[in-house]
Amino acid sequence: MLEKFIMAPPDPILGLTEAFLKDSNPNKINLGVGVYKDNLNKTPIFNTVKKVEKFLLEKEQTKSYLPISGSPEFCENVQWLVLGKNNCAISEKRVATVQTVGGTSALRIFADLIKANIGTKKIWLSDPTWENHAKIFQTAGFEMGTYPYYNPENHGLAWDKMLATLETIPEGDILLLHGCCHNPTGIDLNKEQWLTVADILKTRGILPLIDFAYQGLGDGLEEDAQGIRTIVEKVPEVFICSSFSKNFGLYNERCGALISVCADSETCQKVLSQMKVTIRTNYSNPPAHGAHIVHTILTNEDLRKEWEQEVKEMCSRIKTMRKLFVEKLKEKGVTQDFSFIEEQKGMFSFSGLTKEQVLRLREEFSIYIVNSGRINVAGITTDNIDRLVEAITQVL
Ligand code: LMR
DSSP states (O other): OGGGOOOOOOOTTHHHHHHHHHOOOTTOEEOSSOOOOOTTSOOOOOHHHHHHHHHHHHHOOOOOOOOTTOOHHHHHHHHHHHHOTTOHHHHTTOEEEEEEEHHHHHHHHHHHHHHHHHOOOEEEEEESOOHHHHHHHHHTTOEEEEEEOEETTTTEEOHHHHHHHHTTOOTTOEEEEESSSOTTTOOOOOHHHHHHHHHHHHHHTOEEEEEEOOTTSSSOTTGGGHHHHHHHHHOSOEEEEEEOTTTSOOGGGOEEEEEEEOSSHHHHHHHHHHHHHHHHTTTSSOOSHHHHHHHHHHHSHHHHHHHHHHHHHHHHHHHHHHHHHHHHHHHTTOOSOOTHHHHOOSSEEEOOOOHHHHHHHHHHHOEEOOTTOEEEGGGOOTTTHHHHHHHHHHHO
16 A cells, blocks of 8 residues: 555755755755854754753653643743733733644644634735745645735835735634744834734734744844734734744754633633643643753743843844845845845845755755745854855855
């Protein structure tokens, strides 16, 4: 029977890393997958994470299962980190949070939860969005629509077109938004735009799902959560998928959360019970290590301060690289205006490079960029930037 299988194409993002690892060019550069690199081109373990790991090695008493919904301390602290400690949705007990296997399984648990409890729904994704969004929701049996997001003419937000589409979304559909550091464009909504979107969601009865994988890498941990908090303040029902891959560097620990804000606490209990059913039939219960690290850092005053500083440093290195990248392109005599790269937020920059240019960079220069032209700015270092800029000028 198995001969019926057909070969699946490589993953557009993680498949690039597979190709990169096989490349024997010693000067190869990987700007594909969204993984932070320091200026030595390493993805180091945070100091704070190492400290907690040392502590856990000595003090951890058991490897017994976590509850289906994960570590309660972790879930509580994640709610505070995302929504703010004084958020009235929390004090009104209408927030339910479960720990998930990274941000990706938070999305999939959401999809399965909605499908099982409300029936198949249509979800609206930004154009463009993270490559995996469409696949997750397609696999879960959703219908999909897109709303305009990127304006290629000015490399900014296609705000008017986006609004016009949001105004057509029927009641009961789901709108997927990026909480900050939009992946892949790096273009975020401003305060007024979040307010406008919140009004539309509320008046039209659209359910928001906010993907929040980069908190702290745009303008700061608090600043990056403002859009989400605006939506939660105005809209009675909201889902949020958080990831701690980037802002704690816990990529391979697969640590994330699914937060559900409900209209009242009774509904919240019902939603939580169904989230547990969905998790139990997916992976039973989540892994403990990453969650222990996150909640220990968030609850220890000294560790928390040090971690906040570590996130700030990542954020500021990315900003420095954006600036340097734009400057170097100018120095090289590139007349095309790339200054928009400095305005974009988070790890990614939608460079405007075409698929053909991206493929030439890969084949001729061993520089790996996602086909859409998305560059992981966090992969640029003072060591590889000249080679990168030189190669780009060759393919422009
Ligand atoms: C990315 O967009 O590169 C990251 O979110 C990693 C992934 O899983 O695709």
